Amino acid sequence: MSLVRKVLVVGAGGMGRRWADAVAGREDLVLAAWVDTARDVAEAAAAELSVARRLPPGGLLVEDDLERALDAASPDIVVDVTVPEAHLAVTLSCLERGIPVLGEKPMATAIDDARRLVEASERTGTLFAVSQSRRYNAELVALRRLVEEHLGHPELVSCWFYRAPHFGGFREDMPSPLVVDMAIHAFDVARWLLGSDPVAVYCDEHSPSWSWYKGAASATAVFEMSGGARFSYAGSWCAPGLETSWEGSWRVTSGAGTASWDGSSAPKAEIVTGRGPARVVGEPDRSMASGIDGALAEFVGALDGGPPPMGECHDNIKTLAMTLAAVESAATGTRVAVRWR
Ligand SMILES: NC(=O)c1ccc[n+]([C@@H]2O[C@H](COP(=O)([O-])OP(=O)(O)OC[C@H]3O[C@@H](n4cnc5c(N)ncnc54)[C@H](O)[C@@H]3O)[C@@H](O)[C@H]2O)c1
Structure with a gap:
């Protein structure tokens, strides 16, 4: 039994x-x-x-x-x-x-x-x-596979996230709601896509004049990752109109080409090595538990x-460290080392 x-x-x-x-x-x-x-x-x-x-x-x-x-x-x-x-x-x-x-x-x-x-x-x-x-997503897993199989070692990763939810509750009262409650997912995904650790971050947080959040609901951050890659994140939780998906929109680039994902449909890549640009479409395994x-x-x-x-926890603490370092950077206006040990 x-x-x-x-x-x-x-x-x-x-x-x-x-x-x-x-x-x-x-x-x-x-x-x-x-x-x-x-x-x-x-x-x-x-x-x-x-x-x-x-x-x-x-x-x-x-x-x-x-x-x-x-x-x-x-x-x-x-x-x-x-x-x-x-x-x-x-x-x-x-x-x-x-x-x-x-x-x-x-x-x-x-x-x-x-x-x-x-x-x-x-x-x-x-x-x-x-x-x-958010890691358990068939399209994201397919993007990661495209990166591994076709891009080798990407050094440029970007995510942009623009939505305008009215949650009520703790998110509208907390400091740094976007970075702490939402961008943490994108930071975690970037680490996973790159297979590298965070080194340092510069982050700017901002409250648009029409924001309905007490804390800053918009942010722009640039992370240096181990191996020299840069991950840039731009997002807002008070950005009405032409909203991105909840997963954000992604672009991953190496010397071999670029992969992109809109956060909902199958990811795609354009590979420039070989005889000429080749388009590859990722194949999500929709039977996986999401x-x-x-x-x-x-x-x-x-x-x-x-x-x-x-x-x-030994791995996930790095995602928390990215998030807290981004908040510290925004508060101090300085580049902050990401430390978890
Ligand atoms: N992964 C995701 O996509 C995702 C989405 C939403 C929320 N979350 C996370 O889930 C958690 C809960 O979020 P939520 O939206 O359900 O919040 P919520 O405010 O709706 O619910 C939290 C509940 O916890 C209870 N609570 C507080 N302190 C407690 C304690 N010491 N012991 C027992 N109960 C206690 C509260 O009374 C409340 O009912 C948060 O950490 C949030 O970041 C994750």
């Missing part, structure tokens, strides 16, 4: 609901407990999910206290989908008990806090990964002895 693991989800907001549904949709997992400090939020979410997924009555514990829920449910996995400020305390409690954690980005709100989590994962020998769910389903499948696979998840 195959192993069925018990999962505890912490956080029952918009994203917590999506995670609980992803857990409930797998036959090798059972949603055993759902915790939110706002108990009524967790109760309402649990009631909705129980109807939608026909969960057996009484099988899902709802709590507002994490420690009590951990004692009662003894989960095999915790998914931390709380607000970023709570990631340190929630994840640390679980790692100290030896319970593997799959957390939402960002890993933490300060690099020292992230280091504490990496240290706890090492010391307790407990898997901790951060779901950077988004948080992909992150969850990889995490469970790692617990079953498979390779470490892409967001394993």
